[in-house]
Amino acid sequence: MGPVEASLLSAIKERGCIHLSLIDPEKFPGRLSKSLEDLESWGTAAIMVGGSTLDGTVKKIKELTDLPVILFPNGPAGVSRFADAIFFMSLLNSSSPRFLILAQAKGAPSVKRFKLEPIPLGYLVVGDSKTAVSSVGRANRIPYSKPELAAAYALAAQYLGMRFVYLEAGSGAEHPVDTSMVEKVSSDLTIPVIVGGGIRTPDQARALAKAGASAIVTGTLLEQQGPGPVKSIVSAMRRA
Numbered sequence: 001m002g003p004v005e006a007s008l009l010s011a012i013k014e015r016g017c018i019h020l021s022l023i024d025p026e027k028f029p030g031r032l033s034k035s036l037e038d039l040e041s042w043g044t045a046a047i048m049v050g051g052s053t054l055d056g057t058v059k060k061i062k063e064l065t066d067l068p069v070i071l072f073p074n075g076p077a078g079v080s081r082f083a084d085a086i087f088f089m090s091l092l093n094s095s096s097p098r099f100l101i102l103a104q105a106k107g108a109p110s111v112k113r114f115k116l117e118p119i120p121l122g123y124l125v126v127g128d129s130k131t132a133v134s135s136v137g138r139a140n141r142i143p144y145s146k147p148e149l150a151a152a153y154a155l156a157a158q159y160l161g162m163r164f165v166y167l168e169a170g171s172g173a174e175h176p177v178d179t180s181m182v183e184k185v186s187s188d189l190t191i192p193v194i195v196g197g198g199i200r201t202p203d204q205a206r207a208l209a210k211a212g213a214s215a216i217v218t219g220t221l222l223e224q225q226g227p228g229p230v231k232s233i234v235s236a237m238r239r240a
């Protein structure tokens with residue numbers, strides 16, 4: 001296990017549930033420096049950088065914060081040498097081999113060459129509404145009414161040696177992951193469960209933390225509503 005994963009696990013052990021902030025630097029013109037400073041002071045555990053990230057944007061984030069920077073790639077082009085770690089993930093409920101293993105095979109030599117810390121993660125797209133990730137990733141979405149199906153996939157991920165499971169409702173999802181699904185998945189697993197997509201309020205974050213989420217990811221909120229709501233979410237989670 002590498003240092004970033006160890007720091008996430010130790011923060012989870014200490015706090016119960018941590019906050020991860022997903023950043024698209026293109027959407028923070030002129031505000032990136034202040035946003036990173038805010039996130040660090042509130043106690044966000046790490047910055048996730050999504051998309052087909054260019055080296056320049058990751059480098060810029062690294063210059064502006066001491067928080068670990070973890071890549072959250074949507075394909076081989078999302079591997080940057082300037083990050084600390086990468087969620088090395090497979091979209092387990094995709095119907096396309098591309099998202100299951102082909103993109104990973106293409107990106108793996110770069111992860112090795114850049115000496116990035118790979119953090120093996122099983123990624124599951126869940127929920128009742130169509131989101132960009134479910135269409136692009138050709139996901140057979142697991143509906144909130146089937147928590148036992150999500151738990152079966154998640155358990156398979158754990159048995160395959162993945163060290164985190166991410167329940168993804170999709171960026172900007174109307175409804176965040178259902179707490180009953182989080183409860184079922186986290187109680188069946190011994191590895192941490194990350195939950196993201198559509199989380200907008202401290203109450204939602206608190207409920208997910210109480211249901212057993214080890215990490216909550218927010219992205220759109222900071223971009224669209226500024227620092228206030230994210231600050232409330234991070235502090236609500238610390239209290240939960």
Ligand code: 1GP
Nearest residue numbers: 171172196197198219220
């Ligand atoms: C997307 O789960 C993340 O991968 C974050 O979603 O943008 O809705 O916060 P939001």
